[in-house]
Amino acid sequence: MPTVVTDDSVTLSYVDEGTGPAVVLIAGFCAPATTWALQQKALVAAGYRVLALDRRGHGASEAPAHGASMERHGRDVAHFLAALGVDEVVLIGGSMGASTVWSYISQFGTDHVRAVVSVDQTPKMVNSADWPNGFYGLTEENRKTFFDNGIPDTGHGRPQWKSIPSLLKLVVALRTMPKMASPDTPPMKALLADHAAQDWRATIAGTDRPFLMVAARDSQFWPAAHASESVELNPLGRSMVLENCGHAANMDRPNEFNSAMLEFLDSIA
Numbered sequence: 001m002p003t004v005v006t007d008d009s010v011t012l013s014y015v016d017e018g019t020g021p022a023v024v025l026i027a028g029f030c031a032p033a034t035t036w037a038l039q040q041k042a043l044v045a046a047g048y049r050v051l052a053l054d055r056r057g058h059g060a061s062e063a064p065a066h067g068a069s070m071e072r073h074g075r076d077v078a079h080f081l082a083a084l085g086v087d088e089v090v091l092i093g094g095s096m097g098a099s100t101v102w103s104y105i106s107q108f109g110t111d112h113v114r115a116v117v118s119v120d121q122t123p124k125m126v127n128s129a130d131w132p133n134g135f136y137g138l139t140e141e142n143r144k145t146f147f148d149n150g151i152p153d154t155g156h157g158r159p160q161w162k163s164i165p166s167l168l169k170l171v172v173a174l175r176t177m178p179k180m181a182s183p184d185t186p187p188m189k190a191l192l193a194d195h196a197a198q199d200w201r202a203t204i205a206g207t208d209r210p211f212l213m214v215a216a217r218d219s220q221f222w223p224a225a226h227a228s229e230s231v232e233l234n235p236l237g238r239s240m241v242l243e244n245c246g247h248a249a250n251m252d253r254p255n256e257f258n259s260a261m262l263e264f265l266d267s268i269a
Contacts, residue, residue: 004083013060015052018044022086025052028095030181032059037173038254068187074103094119102200116211122226123200133226157220158246205233216245
């Protein structure tokens with residue numbers, strides 16, 4: 001995999017395939033860039049250049065002890081785009097990868113952005129009186145200890161085993177299981193805690209580019225209503241819900257997700 005080096009000397013790996021308008025794919029917590037393999041194939045076939053980034057601590061990228069924050073991960077995206085010299089990109093983020101996109105936009109704006117796709121990521125993880133679409137059971141009162149023992153079983157959503165047929169498609173495409181990062185290292189625990197503290201609603205409300213919020217009807221982590229309620233903040237936003245779909249929507253329902261993704265990209269061409 002090719003690499004770039006950030007301004008704090010961290011080596012990031014990425015996938016680069018295809019030609020045409022650039023689409024940057026950013027995976028979620030612990031997931032490597034290779035988990036986008038089924039989207040990569042569809043995008044390249046549709047005439048796009050795919051740049052799938054392994055965030056620091058993820059996939060083949062370096063895993064330093066420092067920089068375990070959403071602010072730093074957003075800055076890494078800025079350095080990545082600058083290093084490759086790409087402009088007018090579509091940023092597609094899954095789960096925490098979507099929060100990384102909003103972090104980038106909150107710091108650097110949208111001068112280099114054509115559009116955004118958020119894949120099953122609520123903009124605010126903590127539930128509150130004005131936002132009931134956070135992580136199930138997560139409140140400001142328990143936020144600092146909620147993830148101490150990892151990501152809890154919420155008792156909600158689509159059983160993970162139902163995703164096995166789609167996971168097999170991914171394994172066939174990769175010829176191996178994707179290598180997931182350990183969530184138990186101090187930097188990854190710090191990253192998850194920082195992620196839980198963020199609120200991207202103001203960033204979404206102020207975004208001046210078209211964006212699509214995709215929700216999984218049977219997400220294990222938060223209500224699907226997060227998508228429709230997020231786009232109420234901005235007339236440039238659209239939302240959709242993938243039925244019979246768990247949180248990892250691009251792997252659980254790859255065909256349905258790819259159709260929605262490509263339809264959105266066609267609409268902004």
